[in-house]
Amino acid sequence: MYVWVDALTNYISGPGFPDEQSTLFKKFWPADLHVVGKDIIRFHTVYWPAFLMSAGIDVQHRVFAHGFLTVDGQKMSKSLGNVVDPFELAEEFGIDQLRYFLLREVSFGQDGDYSRDKLVNRVNADLANNLGNLAQRSLSMINKNCDGSVPEYAGATPDDEAIVAEVETALAEAQRTMDGQLVHEAAGAIIAALSAANNYFAAQEPWALKKTDPVRMGSVLYLTADVVRRLTIPLLAFVPKSANAILDQLAVPAEERTLVNAQLANGLQTGAALPVPQGVFARLERKAS
Numbered sequence: 001m002y003v004w005v006d007a008l009t010n011y012i013s014g015p016g017f018p019d020e021q022s023t024l025f026k027k028f029w030p031a032d033l034h035v036v037g038k039d040i041i042r043f044h045t046v047y048w049p050a051f052l053m054s055a056g057i058d059v060q061h062r063v064f065a066h067g068f069l070t071v072d073g074q075k076m077s078k079s080l081g082n083v084v085d086p087f088e089l090a091e092e093f094g095i096d097q098l099r100y101f102l103l104r105e106v107s108f109g110q111d112g113d114y115s116r117d118k119l120v121n122r123v124n125a126d127l128a129n130n131l132g133n134l135a136q137r138s139l140s141m142i143n144k145n146c147d148g149s150v151p152e153y154a155g156a157t158p159d160d161e162a163i164v165a166e167v168e169t170a171l172a173e174a175q176r177t178m179d180g181q182l183v184h185e186a187a188g189a190i191i192a193a194l195s196a197a198n199n200y201f202a203a204q205e206p207w208a209l210k211k212t213d214p215v216r217m218g219s220v221l222y223l224t225a226d227v228v229r230r231l232t233i234p235l236l237a238f239v240p241k242s243a244n245a246i247l248d249q250l251a252v253p254a255e256e257r258t259l260v261n262a263q264l265a266n267g268l269q270t271g272a273a274l275p276v277p278q279g280v281f282a283r284l285e286r287k288a289s
Contacts, residue, residue, distance in 0.1 A: 067111035096239035132281035139277035151218035233262035
């Protein structure tokens with residue numbers, strides 16, 4: 001009786017039921033999305049809606065069931081001694097790093113597998129080598145060559161237009177997939193655009209432009225920093241502390257860290273002073289076997 005009547009009722013009593021006119025109840029019920037474990041689908045898609053309908057209360061709009069985590073391909077079990085303590089992982093690797101791995105590596109809705117090597121490889125590839133590397137290289141060059149302030153963007157080239165188009169495609173794809181709870185695909189779209197931005201930065205060679213065309217160097221650095229801004233904003237959903245740290249280094253105001261702002265190109269303020277850049281993502285190391 002407690003589990004399938006009283007406990008389920010907490011979903012509506014929490015925001016204020018039986019006062020159906022309360023501000024919280026009107027705001028949060030019916031829920032747009034109800035996320036549950038796959039082993040309790042029946043109770044949340046049959047019993048709970050039946051209770052609500054019998055009481056004349058609107059049912060939740062959608063239910064999405066997530067899978068389980070295994071370890072090295074095996075179900076976690078005390079008898080096997082393979083239970084993983086998430087607090088220990090967060091302490092060792094960092095909360096953002098663990099959070100990102102679970103959201104990116106696991107196909108949301110399916111079972112996912114954890115191993116130390118998978119976590120290290122994913123975090124190093126996507127966060128340290130990709131986002132972190134691009135932010136650090138571009139911001140370090142701005143600090144050294146542009147008096148530590150956002151350079152001027154002198155105009156777009158076909159290469160510039162191509163990377164901007166990739167960013168816009170990635171943002172649209174991330175929004176579409178997040179709306180469908182394809183969380184891993186949303187992260188993948190952002191990381192793919194960051195990879196393209198890294199390739200753009202390397203191909204433009206702003207370190208060489210410093211000697212031959214400093215105006216163009218400034219444009220490349222501006223556009224790269226702006227791409228980092230635009231792609232870091234949606235990553236706030238995945239690595240909130242680290243993404244905010246990068247946006248701080250870009251001097252992005254707190255009120256301009258929304259998806260609406262991410263969709264706007266050339267959003268950095270030319271001449272804005274930037275702090276001395278600091279690395280955000282340290283490479284993780286594997287333990288010696």
